[in-house]
Amino acid sequence: WxxxxxxxxxxxxxxxxxxxxxxxxxxxxxxxxxxxxxxxxxxxxxxxxxxxxxxxxxxxxxxxxxxxxxxxxxxxxxxxxxxxxxxxxxxxFNQMTTTIQDLIESRQKEHDELQDSIIRLLEEITELADGDLSIRATVTEDVIGTLADSLNLMLEELGTAFVRIKQTAEQVGSTANILSESTGELAGQNNNQASMINEAVQEINLLTGAIREAADQANQSASFSRESSQVAAEGAKAVRETSQAMEAIRGNVQNTARSIKRLGESSQEISDFARTINEISDRTSILALNASIQAAAAGEEGRGFAVVAEEIQRLAERAAVSTRQIETLIKNILGEITEAGVSMDSSIQEVVQGTTLSQNALARLDEITNRSNEVFELIQGVASAAQQQADTTAILATSMGEIGSISLETAEEAMGASVSMQEMAVMGNDMLQAVATFKLEAEDQADDAPAEVVEADVHDA
Missing domain, CATH: 3.90.20 (Hemagglutinin Ectodomain; Chain B)
Incomplete structure (x- = not known):
């Protein structure tokens, strides 16, 4: 619808x-x-x-x-x-399994080749146990080939070393006989040298005693000078601390003076406020009086207002009394602040004078300290030089004594060395017999040049 x-x-x-x-x-x-x-x-x-x-x-x-x-x-x-x-x-997955199969077959082939190389190397070096150093291992292209090459190099170096040992043993035998004769003559010369050194040591000891006595006296003078310098330094430190304290007092006094000045200014402002309150209370009292008069003129209707006006007038009178008391109190405070300001100014002048005197005293003490340090350094230099000279002569005496002892020991050792040289000749023969048990491939090739080198070393020694 x-x-x-x-x-x-x-x-x-x-x-x-x-x-x-x-x-x-x-x-x-x-x-x-x-x-x-x-x-x-x-x-x-x-x-x-x-x-x-x-x-x-x-x-x-x-x-x-x-x-x-x-x-x-x-x-x-x-x-x-x-x-x-x-x-x-x-x-x-099929490619992965094929790769793994190829890798396993490759590793197995490498393992078989490595096993064959190890067996071949072991068969080649079995003759080393019999002293045959002339054998050489077959070098292949695998890891065992590197080992075989290193083994061949070691055998070559070892063969050359045995040849040189043989040559050295021969030269040791001949050189030991020559040294045995020379050490006998050296022992006699060392005995004469030891006697002369002992006489020189006695004279040096006398000189060392005199130098040490002079060094002790110089050290005593240095100690006295050092004590004087320390006393002067301590006095300077005390005066410096006193000066710093005076500076701190001066700063505190100035801060206090500024605070007192600000307090006086604040008190003056409070006095102005109290004066203003007093004027307000006077005007309030007049207004309350006028209100009371008007309330009385109003009759019965203004009675309540008259009560309020009377209460306001009483409050105004109390405020006036309080402000007058405040003004009196502030005047007293201002008087005391003025006296405190005068006292603080006097204290600042005294602190300034004390600081000046402290600085003058500090300058004098610093000068005394510097002079004392200069005297101490001079005396210390004299004492150090005397001590060094005494130490030098003592070291010289000790060295001469040690040289004498060494000369005697050298004489004894020379005699012992003569015997040792004879024993060394016997050991050289034993070494030749021991080396002869090894079969050396490079023996003929190393007969000339190494022998000259060893012989030159022995003569230089």
């Missing part, structure tokens, strides 16, 4: 439609949607079954391949059943 107004009257238009006809389009749309949903569900189920079947088959193949790899079977290949990510994964 719908409202209609016609010629000032309200009308209503009514239309009737069957319920089945209204719902028919909706029902048709619902049937179409349901059919489409059913078809879509069937299609999704069909595609899911196909995809799940392919994925399951490829995953089973990969899992079987992994199980074989865990058992050590790297030669088996996984069947590729799809071209998606799982198929590519299966292909990569």
């Amino acid at each position: 719908a409202p209609v107004r016609y010629k000032g009257l309200n009308w209503a238009v009514i239309s009737e439609v069957a319920q089945e006809e209204v719902n028919r389009p909706v029902m048709q749309l619902l049937q179409i949607v349901g059919l489409l949903a059913l078809l879509a569900a069937v299609a999704v189920i069909f595609v899911s079954l196909r995809v799940a079947g392919g994925v399951t088959e490829q995953v089973d193949e990969i899992m079987q391949g992994i199980a074989k790899v865990e058992k050590g079977e790297y030669g088996e290949q996984v069947k590729v059943t799809s071209e998606d990510e799982l198929g590519r994964m299966a292909g990569s």
